[in-house]
Amino acid sequence: MSDGWLNKVSKNEFLNFLTYSLKGTAFLSNKDVSGTKKDVNFYVQLYDQIVEEVGDKHVVQFVTDNARACVSAGSKLMDKRKYLVWTPCAAHNIDLMLEEIDEIKIVKETLEGARLVSRFIYNHSKTLFLFREHSKKKEIIRPAITRFAIDYLAVDSIRESEGALKRLFTCE
Structure with a gap:
């Protein structure tokens, strides 16, 4: 290989x-x-x-x-x-497909939003601390520049953490 x-x-x-x-x-x-x-x-x-x-x-x-x-x-x-x-390589094939899908406007906007949320949380230690409290120590996958699949996994982890994120930003 x-x-x-x-x-x-x-x-x-x-x-x-x-x-x-x-x-x-x-x-x-x-x-x-x-x-x-x-x-x-x-x-x-x-x-x-x-x-x-x-x-x-x-x-x-x-x-x-x-x-x-x-x-x-x-x-x-x-x-x-x-x-x-x-x-x-199957992973390379999938990566190429995701790279093309990333060009679709709504997908691109969703991925950019996920990057912003992730960056905001991880760049502010107090926010990260509070997020971890609300999410029971669950982490959000950070988007990366290496593989497009990571971006989609990051969006999915944000979706899974939706409740914790809502509690965090509404001060529940």
């Missing part, structure tokens, strides 16, 4: 590679891909190198994100290694 990330401080780009077996998931390696042209050939060569490192008899599936170059590379990898199956 492959997963990319960006170090916001150094601006370096990395690809992590993980393996999964009956014993669980394990970190395999990390590649610094900063400044490289991430085209199909780059990914084919990199994925092929990872399969060789693990041992082709141990690799039956390769999971990547859905970037066009990764999809093409996955297809080429399957052509080369007939026993191997390439699969797009």
